[in-house]
Amino acid sequence: MNGLHILSELLLMPLIAFVVGLMMVLMMRKISARIQRRIGPPFFQPIYDIVKLYGKDTQISHGLIHDIGIIMAVGGYIGAEILLPVPGMEGIADKGGIITLSYFLMIPSLGMALGVGQCANPNGSIGISRALTSMLAYDVPFIIVVFGAAWHYQSTSLVGMIEYQQMNSWGIVEMPFLATAGLFALQGMLGKQPFEIYIAPAEIATGPMVEMSGKYMGGLFVMQTFQLYTAGVLYASLFLGGGESWLSLLPKAFLVVAIPMSIAFMFPRYKTEDVIRILWKWPVMLALIGLAFIL
Amino acid sequence: MKKELLIKEKQAKRTNPLAHVFDDFIDFCQSKSLFMLHYCTGCGAIELPPAMTSRFDMERLGIQPMVTPRQADILLVTGYVSVKTLKRVILTYEQMQAPKYVIGICSCTVNGGMYWQSYATAKKLNDYMPVDVYIAGCMPRPEAVLEGLQRLKENIKNDRKQQKGSAWKEYFANYDTYLGNQQHLFGDDWQTPVDIIAEAKLYGLEGEGTYGKNTEKLAKVQQPLLPQEMKL
Amino acid sequence: MNLLDQFFILIAVALLSITVLRNFRINDKMAPLWYGLMVVMLVRMAAVAYDGATLTSAFNIEILGFNMHWQFNALSWFFAIITVVAALASAIFMSGDWGRQYRELYEGQGGNYGLLQLALILNVASMLLLLASGDLLSLFIGWEFVSWASFLMMVLMPSKTAKKAAVKYVVYAMFGAMALLAALAIIYSNSVSFSGSLEFEQITQVFAGMDKGPQFSLALLFFIAFAIKMGLLPFHLWQAVAYAETPGPGAAFLGAISSRMGLFAMIIVIIQFIGLGHLQGMSIGLPFINMQTLLAWIAALTTIIPTYIALQQHDAKRLLAWHGVGQGGYMLLGLIMFDSIGSAGGLMHVLNHASYQAALFLTVVAVVYRTGTSDLNKLGGLVTQMPLSFLVMLIGIIGLAGLPPMNGFVSKWMVYRSLLLNGEPLLFVAAVLGTLGTILSVYKLIHNTFLGQLRVEHQNIREVPWSMMVPMLGLSAIVFITGFMPGLILPWIASVQETIGLPVIIHHLGGIEYAKGGLDMIWVSGILFYGFGVGALIFYFLGSKAKRVHQYDNYAGGHFLSADVKYHYSNNFYPGLMHLIGDWYRGSFKWMEQVIVSALSFVSKLFENMYRSRQPVMLLVIVVVVALFSIYKNTAGVSS
Structure with a gap:
């Protein structure tokens, strides 16, 4: 691994994540439109949105922490993308591992929480309080799934896990229960209906996003692309054998993201306590059964 | 023109x-x-x-x-x-x-x-x-x-x-007129927490009509809400 | 006279100087100097930490045939450096304006600044004496000193809760000391080769020669003694209130390291000398539950329960103190795994916890210094007024929550990794649950103090003076640097592991080496900061500049916000969660404590009434009867 390779990974991995993430956002919006029997946005709509937001003439900031919050939100995900191994680019990713990555993914949320905090808007604070509560809810099944996967592959390195799956069989075949529980947790992690209480536009005015204008909102849109990409690729690496090449990885990642989206737009949302209740009951149960099989 | x-x-x-x-x-x-x-x-x-x-x-x-x-x-x-x-x-x-x-x-x-x-x-x-x-x-x-x-x-x-x-630029460039109409309706102590004049200054959106007798009236009653700066 | 003797002399001189000069202003300047000198002495002793050598003091006492002696090995050094650095930070913090304010507010009402300085040096001295103990008797003596020194510090806040908490602590501590004494007595009476000594090695010998039952009770006595000091379940009730009510920097010191003395003793007795074999041999009821699993679960529950109690607190100091109790669980959880990564994580967490806990406590004290309150419902928006304190607290909470790139992440990562390697899914989930609860409550802490709406009455406060800022910044620098380069302290950990006979960790500057997934914090932090850098580039170079607005220029559904509208969202911060788990807070442990207290007071009343009864003749009769009976019994035994 020479310097040039490292440099290319540092630059290319977030860039690819961004482009793929844009397409995932488009897919999400198309799915929602189709389910609601609409046509949906044009192909370049995610780009238009982001360019427009960054091209705003005026915007407001509530202070330095507001700015830093957005930097942390975007920057944390850029870092996380580099720790996520993809075909041909797994040199740096090997330095991390699944535990590091799952904690890395909390950094953007923390950054956003700080930024929203300084906005001094109660809607935002309520949103963060709910977001952290639902993080507590979905992380319990997620962490059991991570444990199961790491135990099954006898490795905490994602690269090692992918190698194992490509030599043997996919994780989803060997650990169907854990894979299902993981998908369940993914729904909460992406904050999609029925677990989107912390956005709740009509109730708390999109919660954390309430005071975000211009490039602040643009940063959150960029963050969303990364979030979808991370979810798709991480799940594909854990259970669907990663990818020998981009051609085999991307369909898997898109498929993974499409499942929660298709479920999402058919549901209203649960109350916060019900989010915890449901996520601590069914996926945890599934995950524990799955764990009992592999231990 | x-x-x-x-x-x-x-x-x-x-x-x-x-x-x-x-x-x-x-x-x-x-x-x-x-x-x-x-x-x-x-x-x-x-x-x-x-x-x-x-x-x-x-x-x-x-x-x-x-x-x-x-x-x-x-x-x-x-x-x-x-x-x-x-x-x-x-x-x-x-x-x-x-x-x-x-x-x-x-x-x-x-x-x-x-x-x-x-x-x-x-x-x-x-x-x-x-x-x-x-x-x-x-x-x-x-x-x-x-x-x-x-x-x-x-x-x-x-x-x-x-x-x-660019109609929105009118609001900054002719703020005095708009403010006058608003004051006519709401009374002379009318103000919002948003400081339009400061915004116009910051983004270079001032026009000939930004200042006038109505903004002077505003300046008298306004309690300017300056952002809290970090201080060491 | 070796380095250890010189170190002891330095401590004695410092103790003497502070005792004599404590009511003079010059002491303010000199006290930090003494702790600085102690750090220097410890650095000179660094060979102990790197090579795993043992320094034995020439000073020893012969009492009743027991030889009490003192020594320093890697373990003692590791705890000692944390103690002294924490004391240094606290001493600098209280030497300047904080001390002045304390004098103004409390002097004459029960607070005494000179006594506070004395309490600090007494704590440090007694803790160092404990850390240097070379046998069980000197351990016991150090133990008692530490207990009473902490008590002295706790009563220096003129409030009823503080006094009550301190008394409660002393009762607990005395119970623990009794348990330790009983354990010592058992060891002494059961020692196989009756040499009349209470060396640590006796523990192993005595254990080897015992049946399962006595083994269990002996282990239990030791455990009770040490768990009380550490605040492990079910003895966690005394600690948080007592520490929270201690005067500012004292709380930081106690919260950082004091209760870890329990862990230190536990490492020596349970990890080093009882050992894994015996722990696993002691099965309780079911064959698969042995002493090791029991301890691991106690540790895991200690991470969860106090953390979620912390989530309910609305006083910043109590919130932190409860987290201090909770984080103790991680240390034991890592150590009890008896493998290289887990025990390294547990040991490292002692240092990490001390650094961020002290920083966080000092930040809260700084906020109290300026605003006069640590009630989380009465603060808010202070980031613009006290930005550096905010930075320190931010670094501290990232450390406490165990997120990269701070040091808390490294130690917690090791604990998780070890639980993964040992195949302990439920313990793993328990540990993660503790972390998640921590994230929730530390966000509440920073949000309610520094973010959100700034109150009108706080609009003119300023950052705290440098005498307080410097120790805070120094501690947060430690939090960051040891997180970025854990390899700086991993050699110490490795020699501690060697000393106490655990497998030694393979480390490098960035973290640890392990075949199937290691950790390299230099890379991890590097990637994180690279990400932040790119994020900053995107943020600052794209888009127009942003206009800074006042917080009343805020979206409120068209409502006009003004100073008289209090809209800071702080009280009951997690209502959704509390709807669900609120009923689970039953206060069972409190209830149990009260039951024991009332039972004891009932018994004591009974005896008191008997003693004060109207007929003293009855007492005489009872005494005579008992005496006659015992004489009769003994003589009967002799004659037959």
Whole structure:
């Protein structure tokens, strides 16, 4: 691994994540439109949105922490993308591992929480309080799934896990229960209906996003692309054998993201306590059964 | 006359030939992606759900609803505006971030409509804020709403060439007039937490009409809300 | 005279100087100097930490045939450096303006600044004496000193709760000391080769020669003694209130390291000398539950329960103190795994916890210094007024929550990794649950203090003076640097592991080496900061500049915000969660404590009444009867 390779990974991995993430956002919006029997946005709509937001003439900031919050939100995900191994680019990713990555993914949320905090808007604070509560809810099944996967592959390195799956069989075949529980947790992690209480536009005015204008909102849109990409690729690496090449990885990642989206737009949302209740009951149960099989 | 000046000024600022391409691209994206905030003051709001959902599907035009003024590009005022409501509409408008557009839906926003004789209703919305597009009718059908939105998109796309989509600059450039109308309605101690003059100064949006006797009046009563600076 | 003797002399001189000069202003300047000198002495002794050598003091006492002696090995050194650095930070913090304010507010009402300085040096001295103990008797003596020194510090806040908490602590501590004494007695009476000594090695010998039952009770006595000091379940009730009510920097010191003395003793007795074999041999009821699993679960529950109690607190100091109790669980959880990564994580967490806990406590004290309150419902928006304190607290909470790139992440990562390697899914989930609860409550802490709406009455406060800022910044620098380069302290950990006979960790500057997934914090932090850098580039170079607005220029559904509208969202911060788990807070442990207290007071009343009864003749009769009976019994035994 020479310097040039490292440099290319540092630059290319977030860039690819961004482009793929844009397409995932488009897919999400198309799915929602189709389910609601609409046509949906044009192909370049995610780009238009982001360019427009960054091209705003005026915007407001509530202070330095507001700015830093957005930097942390975007920057944390850029870092996380580099720790996520993809075909041909797994040199740096090997330095991390699944535990590091799952904690890395909390950094953007923390950054956003700080930024929203300084906005001094109660809607935002309520949103963060709910977001952290639902993080507590979905992380319990997620962490059991991570444990199961790491135990099954006898490795905490994602690269090692992918190698194992490509030599043997996919994780989803060997650990169907854990894979299902993981998908369940993914729904909460992406904050999609029925677990989107912390956005709740009509109730708390999109919660954390309430005071975000211009490039602040643009940063959150960029963050969303990364979030979808991370979810798709991480799940594909854990259970669907990663990818020998981009051609085999991307369909898997898109498929993974499409499942929660298709479920999402058919549901209203649960109350916060019900989010915890449901996520601590069914996926945890599934995950524990799955764990009992592999231990 | 004024518009030409503005155009010239803008062109003088940008010497790079590619800058126009860039500006055009931004304008294009702005016209393709519009987040709207509907301030549902009257009955006109009932026409928006069909415009958004499967019958007419606004999203295919790149228009989607947003929730707070910070995120929004378009302020839809969908009906009569009482004096009390107008204060909130103005605050909401001032909290939106430029470029921002106002669409007045229904006749009530044009001239007070059936509330013409009401003592408590503001008659012409564009006395208090620059309105980009009026969609008259009582009420306009969703087709008319979409038609109006399309018109707005055209204006935004040709912003640099024709300065049609820049009505929001009027608010900064002629703030004194708008403020005068507002003061006429709400009394001389009227102020919002948003400091428009400071904003105009910061972004270089001041015009000849930014200052005047009304802003002087404001300066007397205003308790300026300066941002809290970090201090060591 | 070796380095250890010189170190002891230095401590004695410092103790003497502070005792004599404590009421003079010069002491303010000199006290930090003494701790600085102690750090220097410890650095000179660094060979102990890197080579795993043992320094034995020439000073020893012969009492009743027991030889009490003192020594320093890697373990003692590791705890000692944390103690002394924490004391240094606290001493600098209280030497300047904080001390002045304390004098103004409390002097004459029960607070005494000179006594506070004395309490600090007494704590440090007694803790160092404990850390240097070379046998069980000197351990016991050090133990008692530490208990009473902490008590002295706790009563220096003139409030009823503080006094009550301190008394409660002393009762607990005395119970623990009794348990330790009983354990010592058992060891002494059961020692196989009756040499009349209470060396640590006796523990192993005595254990080897015992049946399962006595083994269990002996282990239990030791455990009770040490768990009380550490605040492990079910003895967690005394600690948080007592520490929270201690005067500012004292709380930081106690919260950082004091209760870890329990862990230190536990490492020596349970990890080093009882050992894994015996722990696993002691099965309780079911064959698969042995002493090791029991301890691991106690540790895991200690991470969860106090953390979620912390989530309910609305006083910043109590919130932190409860987290201090909770984080103790991680240390034991890592150590009890008996493998290289887990025990390294547990040991490292002692240092990490001390650094961020002290920083966080000092920040809260700084906020109290300026605003006069640590009630989380009465603060808010202070970031613009006290930005550096905010930075320190931010670094501290990232450390406490165990997120990269701070040091808390490294130690917690090791604990998780070890649980993964040992195949302990439920313990793993328990540990993560603790972390998640921590994230929730530390966000509440920073949000309610520094973010959100700034109150009108706080609009003119300023950052705290440098005498307070410097220790805070120094501690947060430690939090960051040891997180970025854990390899700086991993050699110490490795020699501690060697000393106490655990497998030694393979480390490098960035973290640890392990075949199937190691950790390299230099890379991880590097990537994180690269990400932040790119994020900053995107943020600052794209888009127009942003206009700074006042917080009343805020979206409130068209409402006009003004100073008289209090809209800071702080009280009951997690209502959704509390709807669900609120009923689970039953206060069972409190209830149990009260039951024991009332039972004891009932018994004591009974005896008291008997003693004060109207007929003293009855007492005489009872005494005579008992005496006669015992004489009769003994003589009967002799004659037969």
